[in-house]
Amino acid sequence: MCLCRRDIQIKKCRVFYIGTLSFGLDSVLGLLPLSPRSSEKNKTMTDVNVAELVRQSHEAKQKAYCPYSNFQVGAAVLTEEGTIFTGCNIENSSYSLTICAERTAVAKAVSEGYTKFKAIAVATNVSEKYMSPCGACRQFLSEFTKDSGDYDIYMSKPDLTYDKKKISELLPCAFSLN
Amino acid sequence: MCLCRRDIQIKKCRVFYIGTLSFGLDSVLGLLPLSPRSSEKNKTMTDVNVAELVRQSHEAKQKAYCPYSNFQVGAAVLTEEGTIFTGCNIENSSYSLTICAERTAVAKAVSEGYTKFKAIAVATNVSEKYMSPCGACRQFLSEFTKDSGDYDIYMSKPDLTYDKKKISELLPCAFSLN
Amino acid sequence: MCLCRRDIQIKKCRVFYIGTLSFGLDSVLGLLPLSPRSSEKNKTMTDVNVAELVRQSHEAKQKAYCPYSNFQVGAAVLTEEGTIFTGCNIENSSYSLTICAERTAVAKAVSEGYTKFKAIAVATNVSEKYMSPCGACRQFLSEFTKDSGDYDIYMSKPDLTYDKKKISELLPCAFSLN
Amino acid sequence: MCLCRRDIQIKKCRVFYIGTLSFGLDSVLGLLPLSPRSSEKNKTMTDVNVAELVRQSHEAKQKAYCPYSNFQVGAAVLTEEGTIFTGCNIENSSYSLTICAERTAVAKAVSEGYTKFKAIAVATNVSEKYMSPCGACRQFLSEFTKDSGDYDIYMSKPDLTYDKKKISELLPCAFSLN
Numbered sequence A, B, C, D: 001m002c003l004c005r006r007d008i009q010i011k012k013c014r015v016f017y018i019g020t021l022s023f024g025l026d027s028v029l030g031l032l033p034l035s036p037r038s039s040e041k042n043k044t045m046t047d048v049n050v051a052e053l054v055r056q057s058h059e060a061k062q063k064a065y066c067p068y069s070n071f072q073v074g075a076a077v078l079t080e081e082g083t084i085f086t087g088c089n090i091e092n093s094s095y096s097l098t099i100c101a102e103r104t105a106v107a108k109a110v111s112e113g114y115t116k117f118k119a120i121a122v123a124t125n126v127s128e129k130y131m132s133p134c135g136a137c138r139q140f141l142s143e144f145t146k147d148s149g150d151y152d153i154y155m156s157k158p159d160l161t162y163d164k165k166k167i168s169e170l171l172p173c174a175f176s177l178n
Helices: A019-029 A047-061 A101-111 A135-142 B019-029 B047-061 B101-111 B135-142 C019-029 C047-061 C101-111 C135-142 D019-029 D047-061 D101-111 D135-142
Strands: A073-079 A084-088 A117-124 A152-156 A162-166 B073-079 B084-088 B117-124 B152-156 B162-166 C073-079 C084-088 C117-124 C152-156 C162-166 D073-079 D084-088 D117-124 D152-156 D162-166
Touching (some): A047 A073, A047 A084, A047 A101, A047 A117, A047 A162, A073 A101, A084 A101, A101 A135, A101 D084, A135 B135, B047 B084, B047 B101, B047 B117, B047 B152, B047 B162, B073 B101, B084 B101, B101 B117, B101 B135, B101 C084, B101 C101, C047 C073, C047 C084, C047 C101, C047 C117, C047 C152, C073 C101, C084 C101, C101 C117, C101 C135, C135 D135, D047 D073, D047 D101, D047 D117, D047 D152, D073 D101, D084 D101, D101 D135
Parallel strands (some): A117 A152, B117 B152, C117 C152, D117 D152
Antiparallel strands (some): A073 A084, A152 A162, B073 B084, B152 B162, C073 C084, C152 C162, D073 D117, D152 D162
16 A cells, blocks of 8 residues: 555664775775676675775765865765766755765766666765765665666765665655656 | 664554545534644644645645646645645756755745644645655755654545655655754 | 847846835835736836835845855745745755745745746845846746746845846746747 | 846857768867867867767767656767766656756766866757757856856757857856855
8 A cells, every 4th residue: 555665674784894904905906896796696795895886985075066065975886787987066056956976976877878776885074974865866866776676875984984775775665757 | 873863664554544534524624723732742633634734735736837747746734833835846847947846835834934844745646656755855854854853744645545654764864964 | 040039138237226215115015006007018017016026025035044055045926916925045954955035936826826927036135246046046937938928037135226137138048848 | 236247149149060071070080189279278169179079969868868858968068178078868757856968967077077168068859949058057057167267058959060159148147156
């Protein structure tokens, strides 16, 4: 009867500390394929892949154009094919025209022909908590679950630790036209 | 550690059938005060009040300006003081400038000086399921939980039956600047 | 060949000083009909009507919800039938969900069944120049020129002086789907 | 007294026919530097450069995600440094979350560190007229005139003919905070 197809229970936040280690792995990562392997068919990602995605989202944050809020956000989306697209928030004198980092990253991917995603990482400079995507971004991300299935969102802190949620956990009973 | 302050478990959808009955109540409702009474201090609403809010959201739907989608949506928001503001979706040649019904209703309330809400009802012509607000609207509604607390969202069908959720259920771990 | 149907030349700004006088007129205005008269068929408005519209846009400004920019904006739109709807800007933690004052005012009118407009007045606290609507609002206003024709935009300062432009002057070669 | 710093007169549309020729030039263009040359310091572009920009905007159009409007739009922005970024429109079930092609292209550039633009080309499948950017996009483009100066917008048809306007012509008296 309900739009929600199932009860949703948000699990305890799983936090992995990957801080300094990730830097050591960076050079290695250049050699590692990020493309799906047999074990990833069910969309699970290795910790190494996640660490790289998170790292790139923090790097992307540096490009933020945010003269009005001074609130830098970065994002990095991983396509089914293993390509990563990064984005940052881009603000405007007329606040309503702001584009968030998540939307920038996904728009870049879509405009290059990618619409199937495995995961997206989000980065801010907030160290007290894991900042989650705004509702507008969740809706934007949700559009591509038709192609991608219910993919992962990694919310991270400057120390590169992260929290993971599914889109369906952050946008239960998602609005959709047919 | 997590932005979510608590585990959230979305309960089974409670569906009340109020269909034909509500019409009988309409004439009575004109006499009933919708303003908060002692028993409503904890934000619970009587079934009668909810029925009226749902009814007004369906009435507001008639005003929808939606030449591009032909998808009519209505909304009715109830303020802490007992005033109801209604809204509809308003589309634009440039789709991004569309304003949803929920945002229209709340914007009307805010522009008249009301920022504390008890509940909002949403109406569409879809009879197969309870259509929920899009992520952008959830974010817009969430802004006013600072003043209002975690208020109710009633999603309804043309037969005036409805499903009820809290904003925190539809937008868990809401994004917010401090 | 061009989308623009004609050359557009923006005339010198006409500025009328209506400052203190308008207050004296306020009480009188309550008695004056704002509805279209024969002489207004071509959408010209009397100075008195304009003064009232501008005054209401400044009053509406007081309701602005703008904790992020602290930039208050008000608007007042006059329908073909003579009704005035007012609005203010409403901001959000996620800047992209901000609704400008002009859109709030017009959304209110549309949700009440009015889609034909004669004029809209915009008010800010900026005294150095006449602040104009953002591009997004111009597009939103433009949608209703189908019904309304090319209506007037009055941009005003806190001293209630104003500058007048047509929508076609502020959004030449407007984008429109057929 | 007016926000507009000068009278603006929109000139007759200049239309260059570059159709079949441009294809012949494509192979050559691969060899031609698109970076600024001495003669381009004042932001004039050669016809060859423009033809390439227009061509890329039409190519980008193919990637449009527009299941709701079926209205494909492409864009290509040329940075001061000579790099071209392309974009397409990306729609959403909730229409308000649509991102236009122009914004996709510019967001890509900004997220890669480019904020100074020389020109942007826009492409649709409409052959009857030169479709111009919506007001929201004009505002988004306008944000970067602080860095870029008043850059060019090329609106084109499927036959690759185009019309050229300055941003200040399409968004006179642009809204801007400070």
